[in-house]
Amino acid sequence: MTSEKSPFLPAAAVRLAAAWILVGALFKLLLGTPADLPEIVREVPFSDGLVYRSVIAVELALALLAFTRPRLAWVPVGLLYVLFEVILATQIAEGADSCGCLGSKVTLTPWQMAGIDTALLVLMLVARPWRITSRGLPFRLLVPGILVVALLPWIFDREVTELPPDGGNSARPLYFPLDIDEWVGQTIYDSPLADLIEEDIGTLPPEGLWVLWRWTCDHCAEHLEEMVRTPPDAMFITLVRVREKHDSEENRAVFFMPEGAHVMHVNLPDSVEYVISTPAELWIEDGVIVSAEEIQLKDH
Helix, strand or coil: CCCCCCCHHHHHHHHHHHHHHHHHHHHHHHCCCHHHCCHHHHCCCCCHHHHHHHHHHHHHHHHHHHHHCHHHHHHHHHHHHHHHHHHHHHHHHHCCCCCCCCCCCCCCCHHHHHHHHHHHHHHHHHCCHHHCCCCCCCHHHHHHHHHHHHHHHHHCCCECCCCCCCCCCCCCCCEEECCHHHHCCCECCCCCHHHHCCCCHHHCCCCEEEEEECCCCHHHHHHHHHHHHCCCCCCCEEEEEECCCCCCCCCCCCCCCCCCCCEEEEEECCCCEEECCCCEEEEEECCEEEEEEECCCCCC
């Protein structure tokens, strides 16, 4: 007896949903940073870098499975889309401006991404993927393929812990994690800032408040303006600009900040992308970092 031919539409719908997952994985692999992950994902008790690479690995592996064995993949693809919807719902509730699904270079609001994800999930289910009869790629080929693509985030890792010698002209955009909460108890001279700051860190006061801010950051603008209206109780203030390659007068968001003889201005080079939510504050006493915090503003 001849087996019934597998219908085209169900497999095509599964592969279309997987293609969108693949797009997100490739954007994160090639252009994104762990800072693009939703806050709820970054709260898991593992390092941001490990979580980021693991997310990419899962998405790449599932996309390969869906393209080669849609009959087997439609259930995990559907479950992943349900997870996406839950995460997007938390972002919508928090009022997030971007879902981060495609990295920082492509901005989609959580509402927009939820609409796309819902449409693809509904299309896949309406196509009734359980009708797929074709088995697809043999496991002896599929398993090694999945292992290879799952290792890609580690093979092509763009995380660095020191500035590149080529001045950031690498073909791959690199990112530098600034895990300031891990610096507490260190001296400012032993922290990564000592090697990153373009100015001589030895000329900066070893006391007071250090604020990391970005040129295009609306929340930084609000925080620095508040510091002008209500000066912090700090003998010295050091403002550390986290420079980015795309900074320009056209996209400038910060115009008002503390000024005076007690305020120092320093810069981080734009040769890498820094993984930190700004504004962020460090309190320094006798050269030692006694507290560190990424500021969460009320409307963040």
